[in-house]
Amino acid sequence: MTAPAPLDFAALLSSRARSMNASAIREILKVTQQPDVISFAGGLPAPELFPLDDVRSAAEAALDKYGPAALQYSTTEGHLPLREWIAAQAAIPAQNVQIVTGSQQGLDLLGKILISEGDTVLVEAPTYLGALQSFQPYGPRYVQLPTDEGGIDVDALAEILQTTGAKLLYAIPNFQNPTGRSLSAERRQKLVELTAQHGVLLIEDDPYGALRFSGEAAPSLYELGQRLWGDVNQNHVIYMSSFSKTLVPGLRDAWVQAAGPIIQKLIQAKQGADLHTPTLNQMIITELLPILPRQIETVKKAYGERAQHMLRRIGEQFPAGAQHTTPEGGMFLWITLPEGMNTTTMLERAVARKVAYVPGSPFFALGGGENTMRLSYSCATPEQIDRGIAALAQTIREELD
Numbered sequence: 205m206t207a208p209a210p211l212d213f214a215a216l217l218s219s220r221a222r223s224m225n226a227s228a229i230r231e232i233l234k235v236t237q238q239p240d241v242i243s244f245a246g247g248l249p250a251p252e253l254f255p256l257d258d259v260r261s262a263a264e265a266a267l268d269k270y271g272p273a274a275l276q277y278s279t280t281e282g283h284l285p286l287r288e289w290i291a292a293q294a295a296i297p298a299q300n301v302q303i304v305t306g307s308q309q310g311l312d313l314l315g316k317i318l319i320s321e322g323d324t325v326l327v328e329a330p331t332y333l334g335a336l337q338s339f340q341p342y343g344p345r346y347v348q349l350p351t352d353e354g355g356i357d358v359d360a361l362a363e364i365l366q367t368t369g370a371k372l373l374y375a376i377p378n379f380q381n382p383t384g385r386s387l388s389a390e391r392r393q394k395l396v397e398l399t400a401q402h403g404v405l406l407i408e409d410d411p412y413g414a415l416r417f418s419g420e421a422a423p424s425l426y427e428l429g430q431r432l433w434g435d436v437n438q439n440h441v442i443y444m445s446s447f448s449k450t451l452v453p454g455l456r457d458a459w460v461q462a463a464g465p466i467i468q469k470l471i472q473a474k475q476g477a478d479l480h481t482p483t484l485n486q487m488i489i490t491e492l493l494p495i496l497p498r499q500i501e502t503v504k505k506a507y508g509e510r511a512q513h514m515l516r517r518i519g520e521q522f523p524a525g526a527q528h529t530t531p532e533g534g535m536f537l538w539i540t541l542p543e544g545m546n547t548t549t550m551l552e553r554a555v556a557r558k559v560a561y562v563p564g565s566p567f568f569a570l571g572g573g574e575n576t577m578r579l580s581y582s583c584a585t586p587e588q589i590d591r592g593i594a595a596l597a598q599t600i601r602e603e604l605d
């Protein structure tokens with residue numbers, strides 16, 4: 205045989221693969237993972253709050269209850285008792301609930317079934333970077349929606365909808381990743397009405413909604429869609445949530461609620477992706493449902509205290525030109541520094557002072573936000589907040605001078 209010719213792997217990749225980029229955040233996190241750096245950069249749930257013993261007993265209970273079936277292939281739609289529980293919470297039939305392997309899979313599968321090359325997809329500016337990563341290989345044309353303290357600017361949206369021929373809008377109405385902001389009740393109504401009028405599908409990504417530690421809850425976009433249509437199979441809102449932030453992320457259990465035709469396509473797409481979400485994981489989550497309310501209380505209390513502490517220190521120490529959001533739940537807050545500052549170039553100096561954050565610009569689909577940053581308080585102790593915010597304040601002041 206003649207010597208094999210070395211393969212040009214780059215040339216053999218699909219155009220889809222070529223459109224994928226290494227996550228900017230992942231690259232940044234590598235720099236910030238030195239052991240002595242206080243990191244507000246990660247977006248992880250607090251591991252010390254995981255209900256370890258409950259998970260252990262839930263696994264045992266699931267194995268006792270189901271035997272080998274807990275370890276067998278199972279249906280693509282998901283474990284029926286779990287779907288029934290989710291359906292009961294939303295007052296919809298279980299057929300309208302699809303279990304997915306993390307809401308991240310939900311985003312990928314929705315991208316796969318809804319986005320053709322060149323389709324216009326409306327996203328918040330800024331938005332969840334992981335959604336941009338999931339959608340990107342399907343070739344969307346993004347249009348950024350301006351946002352402010354109350355979430356998406358719905359007047360700007362009304363104008364954009366007149367001209368863009370958008371097909372899909374992706375939004376995170378509760379304690380958004382990355383800003384921590386929530387969409388006001390009036391804007392929710394307007395958002396649901398406007399998208400319905402223009403025949404635009406609305407993806408509501410809600411992994412943090414249960415983690416409200418202050419303020420009043422507003423109805424979900426899905427619920428408003430249900431009221432508008434009066435028919436679960438007409439609702440143009442596709443709702444997603446997850447057990448990652450309320451229980452544990454490692455079991456990768458989340459769900460999608462949607463109209464029948466969307467669920468039917470999701471099932472087909474999921475069959476091609478992974479056949480089904482791990483059977484035992486779904487059973488463990490189902491066994492954990494009785495402790496879910498208690499666990500949510502524990503997490504909310506801890507995150508509320510951590511957020512309050514971080515906000516207090518920011519208020520005391522950041523220079524006057526630095527603005528911050530005031531989240532009422534979730535894991536993140538957002539800092540806007542004076543125009544002209546650059547948080548990407550500043551990061552190196554922050555890390556030298558032993559503190560890290562995520563620069564804001566990767567969260568903008570079309571760029572922008574060079575003077576912004578995301579801070580996560582979910583895993584920070586009071587001492588880390590004291591030292592980290594002091595170091596960050598000092599870095600910002602130095603940069604301003």
Ligand code: PMP
Nearest residue numbers: 306307308332381409446448458
């Ligand atoms: N959507 C948003 C807005 C998120 O912040 C996250 C997690 N960081 C996800 C989806 C993915 O969550 P999971 O796949 O763990 O359910």
